[in-house]
Amino acid sequence: MRFVRPFRLLTSLAAAAVLLAPASMLSARAQAVQPVQQAAAVAEAAKPAAAKPAPSPTVGAASAAAVDPANSAPPKSLTATAIDTVKEVAKSAGGIFSRVPCLPPKGGVRPVGSLxxxxxxxxxxxxxxxxxxxxxxxxxxxxxxxxxxxxxxxxxxxxxxxxxxxxxxxxxxxxxxxxxxxxxxxxxxxxxxxxxxxxxxxxxxxxxxxxxxxxxxxxxxxxxxxxxxxxxxxxxxxxxxxxxxxxxxxxxxxxxxxxxxxxxxxxxxxxxxxxxxxxxxxxxxxxxxxxxxxxxxxxxxxxxxxxxxxxxxxxxxxxxxxxxxxxxxxxxxxxxxx
Missing domain, CATH: 3.40.50.1110 (SGNH hydrolase)
Incomplete structure (x- = not known):
């Protein structure tokens, strides 16, 4: 079984998303990205040296971990738990890539009407x-x-x-x-x-x-x-x-x-x-x-x-x-x- 590292991809994507926000909103973005980086650091520190292969240039989020369905699942190690944490934080931060933190006028605006x-x-x-x-x-x-x-x-x-x-x-x-x-x-x-x-x-x-x-x-x-x-x-x-x-x-x-x-x-x-x-x-x-x-x-x-x-x-x-x-x-x- 071989593990590859999703952490660089996740933190790079989150950092890139920050560039789309105006300056007054960067602090909110930083708060969304920080848990990803912290969880990534925990997982990296928990890995033994032999379990840290060089990252593949073609790795995507879907290939973050290889799973053998034929084997019964052993108790999760500290590394596996940290990886799950990263995945959950990434899900919660996923809105960065689908919505930007912008507000409509406080008093509302004329609606677009019926369609x-x-x-x-x-x-x-x-x-x-x-x-x-x-x-x-x-x-x-x-x-x-x-x-x-x-x-x-x-x-x-x-x-x-x-x-x-x-x-x-x-x-x-x-x-x-x-x-x-x-x-x-x-x-x-x-x-x-x-x-x-x-x-x-x-x-x-x-x-x-x-x-x-x-x-x-x-x-x-x-x-x-x-x-x-x-x-x-x-x-x-x-x-x-x-x-x-x-x-x-x-x-x-x-x-x-x-x-x-x-x-x-x-x-x-x-x-x-x-x-x-x-x-x-x-x-x-x-x-x-x-x-x-x-x-x-x-x-x-x-x-x-x-x-x-x-x-x-x-x-x-x-x-x-x-x-x-x-x-x-x-x-x-x-x-x-x-």
């Missing part, structure tokens, strides 16, 4: 197609890896929530665009995908390019109407709260108000990204550079993760209410612990 098409498909066990439509923050500019884009993070969250469902999220983000360019792509890149839900992030580049807010709103409303006519739910996502947007405060405020108005008129959802990110900074005291990269515009890995997580929470809550027959807007976002 009857998505809820109906999930209830019937049918495949669900979601299209993430937008510009560079949908495409994922500012992330360190494609897996950290908000559509990819959202997909993982929804698949964890609905493990038996066939959920596809298609990323249709293209940097630099706003409503005029997106409307040209709406049919071939969105509607032709036969989506059940379109998450439309729009308005940031309208602010940066000094586009007429009223004309932008007219185009977005037309697009929403076409998406609804195609039989899909809609969630609008307004601009991000970042220095390059807030330096044009009047234009940004107009776009945010107009998008909310469209959501009300067309009875669709809206995720108030601007409001959520402003609260991170103003009320939760997070420095701007803890969720925005050096260009002063795009979110970093943590910012995208928190955005996707809160959006996913609201989608899940809305679907749950519709499946229960409650055709009303979902309640405001509330904090969910990791």
């Amino acid at each position: 009857p098409h998505v809820a109906g498909k999930l209830a019937a066990g049918e495949p669900v197609v979601i299209v993430a439509f937008g510009s560079s923050s949908t495409q994922g500019y500012g992330t360190t890896s494609p897996e950290f884009t908000y559509p990819n993070r959202l997909a993982k969250q929804l698949r964890r929530q609905y493990p038996t469902a066939d959920i596809t999220i298609i990323n249709r983000g293209k940097g630099g665009e706003d409503a005029p360019e997106m409307m040209k792509r709406l049919q071939p890149e969105v509607l032709d995908m036969k989506p059940d839900l379109v998450i439309w992030q729009v308005g940031t580049n309208a602010v940066l390019r000094d586009l007429d807010p009223a004309e932008t709103a007219h185009q977005v409303e037309d697009g929403v109407a076409r998406i609804q006519a195609a039989g899909a739910d809609v969630v609008l996502v307004d601009p991000q709260y970042s220095p390059r947007v807030t330096e044009r405060a009047e234009s940004a405020s107009k776009i945010v108000r107009l998008l909310r108005r469209i959501a009300e008129l067309r009875h669709v959802g809206i995720f108030p990204r601007f409001e959520v990110m402003r609260e991170w900074h103003d009320q939760q005291a997070l420095p701007i550079d803890s969720f925005v990269i050096a260009d002063g515009l795009h979110m970093n890995d943590w910012g995208y993760a928190c955005f996707a997580q809160l959006l996913g929470d609201d989608i899940i809550r809305s679907v749950g209410q519709i499946k229960l027959g409650v055709n009303a807007p979902v309640s405001p976002l509330t904090n969910r612990p990791m």
Whole structure:
């Protein structure tokens, strides 16, 4: 029987996860990682020298210990007990890799609204197609890896929530665009995908390019109407709260108000990204550079993760209410612990 060491893998993964958190939250992460390191040290000290082979470069968590089912299990040694401790601590710390420690606004935000098409498909066990439509923050500019884009993070969250469902999220983000360019792509890149839900992030580049807010709103409303006519739910996502947007405060405020108005008129959802990110900074005291990269515009890995997580929470809550027959807007976002 040969034992290999899972400890380096576990502590490395936990340490890597800390890098995704803003500075004000690192202490909480350190508390989650510390028990893993302590348990690992106990197990390492308990091993005799002959039982400490060099680590294999291909070892994964699933191969942490070899087990022979044909032999009866002997009483657990100190080493085996320590290994079990590491496994249990790792399970409890597993939320680090699926949720980030971010909070919604304390007073709640406007809910995304009901999503009857998505809820109906999930209830019937049918495949669900979601299209993430937008510009560079949908495409994922500012992330360190494609897996950290908000559509990819959202997909993982929804698949964890609905493990038996066939959920596809298609990323249709293209940097630099706003409503005029997106409307040209709406049919071939969105509607032709036969989506059940379109998450439309729009308005940031309208602010940066000094586009007429009223004309932008007219185009977005037309697009929403076409998406609804195609039989899909809609969630609008307004601009991000970042220095390059807030330096044009009047234009940004107009776009945010107009998008909310469209959501009300067309009875669709809206995720108030601007409001959520402003609260991170103003009320939760997070420095701007803890969720925005050096260009002063795009979110970093943590910012995208928190955005996707809160959006996913609201989608899940809305679907749950519709499946229960409650055709009303979902309640405001509330904090969910990791």
